[in-house]
Amino acid sequence: MNFTVTILGSGSAVPTATRNPSSQYIECSGRTILIDCGEGTQMQFRKFGLKYQKVDFILISHLHGDHYFGLVGLLSTMHMMGRTRPIEIYGPKGLKEIIEIQLHAAGSRLAFDVNIHEIEPESNGTLIEDDKIQVSYFPIAHKIPTSGFLVVQKEKQRKLLIDKARADNVKIEYYHRLKRSEDVTDEDGRIIRFEEYTLPGEPEKRYAYCSDTKYHEPIVEFIRGVNVLYHEATFVDAHEDRAAKTKHSTAKQAAAIAKRAEVGKLFMGHLSARYENTEQHEMEARSIFERSIFVKDGSKYTL
Secondary structure, eight states: OOEEEEEEEOBOSSOOSSOOSSEEEEEETTEEEEEOOOTTHHHHHHHTTOOGGGOOEEEOOOSSGGGTTTHHHHHHHHHHTTOOSOEEEEEETTHHHHHHHHHHHTTOOOSSOEEEEEEOTTSOEEEEEOSSEEEEEEEEOSSSOEEEEEEEEOOOOOEEOHHHHHHTTOOGGGHHHHHTTOOEEOTTSOEEOHHHHEEOOOOOEEEEEEOSOOSOGGGHHHHTTOSEEEEEOOBOGGGHHHHHHHTOOBHHHHHHHHHHHTOSEEEEEOBOTTOSOSHHHHHHHHTTOSSEEEOOTTOEEEO
16 A cells, blocks of 8 residues: 655745645555645645545644644535545644634534544654554644654555465465464464465555754654654754744754654755745755755655
8 A cells, every 4th residue: 555745835934936834645555644734735735636535634733823724724625525524633732722713703514523632742642543554643842832743654464475375275264364474273283374375564664744843852762763754944054043043943953853863764844935945955954864855845755
C-alpha cells in the first residue's frame, strides 16, 4: 500500500502567490490524513487534483490561524458536496469551541458527524492506531502549545512463496498464518515453518511533522531515525534573532535537528514571505545535513 505526502501549503503566516499557509495531505495504507488546514486549503485540493471527501482524519498542530483558518470552510464544502461519512479531528484545547462558534454563527448544520478530540499539546501519546498505521503526537516548542505528529506505516505482512507452497502441498488455509510469521503444524504432524515459505514484508516507514517550533532538542527522542522529517525553517541564518523572538527555526537549526535525530531526509517548510526563493535555506541546511530540501506547494513525495 502507498505512503505519500502532498504539500498543500508550505508558506508561513502571510500567503503568497506561490505558497499557501501550512497544510499537508497524507495517504498511508488506504488511510487519508490532513495535517493542518491553513487558509485556502480547499482550493489547493482542487488545484492539485485531490479529493477532500477521502479525508478520514484531520490533525491540527496549534491554534495560530495559518494552521486552521481553512478548516470550517473545508467542512462546509464537504457538507455541500454531499458528505455523510463522519470525520475525526484532533487538535488542541479550544478547537472544538472555535468550530462550534463559527458553525453556529452561520446557522450551519453539517450532514455528517464531526468528532473533535482535544489533546493536551504538552503531553504525548497515540491518536490513531489500527493494523495498518499508527499516528502519535508529541510536544514541540512554540509561542502557544503546539504538537508535532508522527505517522507510521506498520511493517507489512510477509510475502508468500506461492509456487513453493503449492509444490509442497501446503494447504491454502495455512497461508494467512504463515504470512503473519506463524509456524503451522499440519494434520500429519509436519511443522511448516514460515521462514521457508515466505519472504520478509516491507519494513515500517515513518514520517514526522514538526511545525511550528524553535530549535528544541527534546523532540529528537520522538523522531529519531524517521524516514522523513518535515521541520519548519522559516528563516535563514541572517535572521536568527527574528527566529528566536518568534520561536521559529532557521534552516540550519532544522538541519541540526535532522542530523541529531539521524533521519533519512529533511523536508523544510513554513517559508517567511520575506524570501523570494529557498536557495539560501537549502545551502545553509545542506552545510549541516546534506539530504535537505525545501518543499513546494503541489509537490508529492513517496516514502
